[in-house]
Amino acid sequence: MVYKGVLTKMQTEFLDPIQYYLVFESDFIHVNQLLNKTIDIKKVGEQCLSCGLDRPIFRQGFCKTCFFEKPLAGDWIMRPELSMAHLGKEDRDLDYEKKVQLQPHIVYLANSSNVKVGVTRKSQVPTRWIDQGAHEAIEIVEVPNRYLAGITEVALKEHVSDKTNWRNMLKNNIKDEDLLAWRSELKAYIPDEVKTYFIDNMSETHLHFPVEKYPQKPKSLNLNKDLVYTGKLVGIKGQYLIFDDDSVFNVRSNEGLVVEMTPY
Structure with a gap:
């Protein structure tokens, strides 16, 4: 067929x-x-x-x-720290941007080729981790909008990668990491306005691929x-x-x- x-x-x-x-x-x-x-x-x-x-x-x-024209491809998609809907400021379509940006977001650690920090809408957990080929992941903070998630990612990527090596991910050239320990260490670098959103009780999620x-x-x-x-x-x-x-x-x-x- x-x-x-x-x-x-x-x-x-x-x-x-x-x-x-x-x-x-x-x-x-x-x-x-x-x-x-x-x-x-x-x-x-x-x-x-x-x-x-x-x-x-x-x-x-x-x-x-x-x-270059549609809101689905705005710069804030790839760079959430550029989100402005919480300020009522439009990039390309404020109604669409409010719908996507003004909802709960998660900043997380995922281990696919290495430990990396990332951002996703809460509704996309664990889909985002699956799409990245992560075999383990853990949430760090849950915030009410995309902007706060973005500035947290910017702060944390000074201390942990925000990239995945796709070749190593596909070769399964990875090792298990203690993401709880990583999370605890990175807590000190969370921006002050986000610290209250730290998730206290959290365990790793493990994923298995076919x-x-x-x-x-x-x-x-x-x-x-x-x-x-x-x-x-x-x-x-x-x-x-x-x-x-x-x-x-x-x-x-x-x-x-x-x-x-x-x-x-």
């Missing part, structure tokens, strides 16, 4: 192991069921996730116009260059499909591509 649709990040279910789903307009794929099957992936077009038009994807699944074989030398697939790829699926971690020839396909970074997928 041929599945066709616009790529968006895989939806997930926090089970043991994590369950993954690709949702197209008229097709639905439980990706875990494709493990150990050969899959053809073919790029057949592009479609902006915002305007829905057949335009070249610029970044984050958006065409160039939407990336991977049967980790790549030794991960090589990223580029459908914009090669258009077609065929390989045996041997794992899913983060937002990556892992194939037996060490090729890996980042679904999230290919959002907006129209693809045909044929498992057999």
